[in-house]
Amino acid sequence: MTAVKQGAPEEGALKEGALEKRRVAVPPARPPARGGAVTLRWVAARVLGWSVLAGFAVAVLYPLLWMVLSGFKDNQEIFEQPWALPGALRWENYARAWELGVVRYFTNSVIVTVASIVATTLISAWAAYGLCRLRMPFGNAVALLVLGGLLLSPTVALIPLFRLLTSIGLFDTYWALIVLYTAFRVPFTIFLIRAYMIELPREVDEAATLDGASTTQIFWRVILPMCRPILVSAALLQALFAWNEFAFALVFVSDDSMKTLPVGLMAMQSRLLTDWPVVLAGLTIAALPTILLFMAGQRQFIRGLTEGVGK
Amino acid sequence: MGALLTRWRTVVWVLPAVLLLVVFVYYPIADNLRLSLFSWNAFSPEPRFVGLDNYAEAFGDPVFWRALLNNVAYAVVSLVCQAGVSLVLAALLEELVGRRLRGLLRTLYFIPAATSITVAGVLFSFLYNPRYGLVNAALHAVGLGHLARAWLGEEGSAIWSVIAMSQWQGIGYTAVLFVVAIQRIPREFFEAARVDGAGPVRTFFSVTLPMVREMTTLVVILTISGAFLVFNEVMVMTSGGPDNSSQVLGTWLYHQAFFEDDMGYAAAVATVVFVVTFAIAALQLALSRRRREDA
Numbered sequence: 165m166t167a168v169k170q171g172a173p174e175e176g177a178l179k180e181g182a183l184e185k186r187r188v189a190v191p192p193a194r195p196p197a198r199g200g201a202v203t204l205r206w207v208a209a210r211v212l213g214w215s216v217l218a219g220f221a222v223a224v225l226y227p228l229l230w231m232v233l234s235g236f237k238d239n240q241e242i243f244e245q246p247w248a249l250p251g252a253l254r255w256e257n258y259a260r261a262w263e264l265g266v267v268r269y270f271t272n273s274v275i276v277t278v279a280s281i282v283a284t285t286l287i288s289a290w291a292a293y294g295l296c297r298l299r300m301p302f303g304n305a306v307a308l309l310v311l312g313g314l315l316l317s318p319t320v321a322l323i324p325l326f327r328l329l330t331s332i333g334l335f336d337t338y339w340a341l342i343v344l345y346t347a348f349r350v351p352f353t354i355f356l357i358r359a360y361m362i363e364l365p366r367e368v369d370e371a372a373t374l375d376g377a378s379t380t381q382i383f384w385r386v387i388l389p390m391c392r393p394i395l396v397s398a399a400l401l402q403a404l405f406a407w408n409e410f411a412f413a414l415v416f417v418s419d420d421s422m423k424t425l426p427v428g429l430m431a432m433q434s435r436l437l438t439d440w441p442v443v444l445a446g447l448t449i450a451a452l453p454t455i456l457l458f459m460a461g462q463r464q465f466i467r468g469l470t471e472g473v474g475k
Numbered sequence: 476m477g478a479l480l481t482r483w484r485t486v487v488w489v490l491p492a493v494l495l496l497v498v499f500v501y502y503p504i505a506d507n508l509r510l511s512l513f514s515w516n517a518f519s520p521e522p523r524f525v526g527l528d529n530y531a532e533a534f535g536d537p538v539f540w541r542a543l544l545n546n547v548a549y550a551v552v553s554l555v556c557q558a559g560v561s562l563v564l565a566a567l568l569e570e571l572v573g574r575r576l577r578g579l580l581r582t583l584y585f586i587p588a589a590t591s592i593t594v595a596g597v598l599f600s601f602l603y604n605p606r607y608g609l610v611n612a613a614l615h616a617v618g619l620g621h622l623a624r625a626w627l628g629e630e631g632s633a634i635w636s637v638i639a640m641s642q643w644q645g646i647g648y649t650a651v652l653f654v655v656a657i658q659r660i661p662r663e664f665f666e667a668a669r670v671d672g673a674g675p676v677r678t679f680f681s682v683t684l685p686m687v688r689e690m691t692t693l694v695v696i697l698t699i700s701g702a703f704l705v706f707n708e709v710m711v712m713t714s715g716g717p718d719n720s721s722q723v724l725g726t727w728l729y730h731q732a733f734f735e736d737d738m739g740y741a742a743a744v745a746t747v748v749f750v751v752t753f754a755i756a757a758l759q760l761a762l763s764r765r766r767r768e769d770a
Contacts, residue, residue, distance in 0.1 A: 209675065213567045220564060221583055224647060228586065230609065231598050243607045287491045294488030301482060306489050313496050315756040316504050319704045319725045320749040323732050323742050324506035325499070326517075347499035350492050379485070408591035410707040411725075415733070426593040430711060433597050440601065447597055451590045458589040462582060470655045 235445035261446035269428030277406040280345035288353035313351035340416040360394035397468030511742035529743035542722040550702035556642040557649040565653035584647030596711030599640040630720035656690035700755040
């Protein structure tokens with residue numbers, strides 16, 4: 165997601181729940197005011213609208229449901245009654261997928277994701293602090309450098325990065341992925357955090373300075389705690405990115421025991437070509453963490469997305 | 476002197492970010508331009524300068540054009556779905572659905588975007604399976620059995636099947652962006668339209684559509700540049716096959732670099748992708764700057 169936050173500062177950070185509250189004043193659509201009668205056309209339009217919404221919901225959900233359910237089937241059931249419910253809940257498919265590789269890929273994904281979340285959020289918060297709350301030489305040049313970073317995409321850099329990582333000995337290590345996931349996401353995350361940080365009143369820093377706090381203390385004790393909501397958004401978006409990233413993980417890690425889930429699952433699919441239930445069970449296990457994370461932190465997710473994407 | 480030192484010490488805050496960017500983002504892009512002028516491979520570390528030969532080779536290669544065309548197809552279909560269909564879905568969601576259910580549907584629509592491309596890609600390659608896949612089974616069930624085919628295995632359908640999966644994954648994401656944009660429209664506009672007797676369709680065209688213009692511009696630009704950078708979807712589902720029919724520029728450069736070991740050629744293709752996406756991104760910046768000046 166390369167996107168630029170260009171919003172005017174006073175529009176500010178989205179307050180928790182503000183979106184939902186602002187709208188309660190307006191009742192849902194009623195029949196047209198003129199005449200007031202519920203016409204046939206009105207009914208037909210609503211039925212059509214609802215069918216579109218419901219149809220899309222089914223189209224989105226059904227493949228995923230099929231994936232979860234087929235993970236409980238045996239091959240014969242999948243091939244002969246693809247639409248039916250599983251005859252029994254074969255948890256052993258999930259256990260087998262876990263043992264046959266998912267556990268290793270899963271662990272690798274956790275390591276890379278957690279490390280890159282910590283690195284990206286911290287490094288970006290530092291930079292945002294320097295850029296918007298301190299008077300720094302070449303501040304504008306740095307801001308431009310960061311902005312430019314938003315425009316450069318990973319796909320284009322695959323070959324030189326391959327050379328670079330090989331020559332500095334990072335190829336085929338966790339570090340390759342951690343460093344790249346951080347470097348390519350830092351620009352976006354800086355803009356996300358900066359948009360929030362710039363809103364905090366100046367008086368906060370001034371009061372702390374008068375109390376004798378250094379800029380380092382102000383950052384850790386005052387500014388960082390105040391930025392918690394946006395840090396959560398930033399961390400969630402980074403989690404989604406790192407957990408699902410594919411291209412770097414494919415090119416810069418070749419040892420099977422180092423692979424993360426997205427690439428590991430592909431390897432598993434080609435190893436277990438005919439064992440559909442186990443592969444599908446593996447897919448389900450891989451998909452669960454980010455789906456659950458999204459559901460749990462939905463508001464923070466959406467704030468991050470829309471703030472980051474500009475208004 | 477002390478004050479100057481204090482000012483310079485503030486640089487420390489941005490140093491890690493700047494170093495990371497310079498070493499792992501900027502340097503590789505610049506290096507790529509240089510590397511595209513050499514003929515070299517991973518095992519002969521002595522590159523030979525060939526000028527623009529790699530570019531000439533690319534422009535004379537039918538697969539390069541095929542890949543570019545597939546990127547364009549990706550862009551066109553994604554535009555219709557991510558900018559068009561998503562906006563309609565978002566507007567319907569806002570117009571018809573009560574608060575609670577709306578939240579639920581919004582979550583539901585977004586779920587595919589939260590899954591990784593491998594999960595979605597491998598899942599769809601099962602659905603597209605010629606013998607046991609649900610897609611063919613469904614076609615047979617509704618009497619359209621003659622349409623059944625090996626979706627990912629035939630030159631005519633491979634790239635379209637990948638594109639279709641991509642829309643499944645992406646529409647919910649942009650729909651959520653549009654929902655937020657619609658919710659930012661002041662309620663009075665809708666009230667006014669209602670008082671004037673405008674129906675939902677009229678309201679959509681004269682209130683919603685113009686008021687979400689900024690988001691639309693943004694989604695359009697993100698979608699187009701995304702379509703030229705596409706790599707994962709194709710890699711997971713077809714690796715560019717059969718017979719290179721579903722190559723896109725991203726997979727083609729990967730194939731050239733790591734299977735044909737023609738690194739210089741691959742770097743030239745990467746430069747083409749860079750130029751296209753950089754131009755699009757710069758356009759976005761220019762547009763959003765003008766927007767800010769208008770405001």
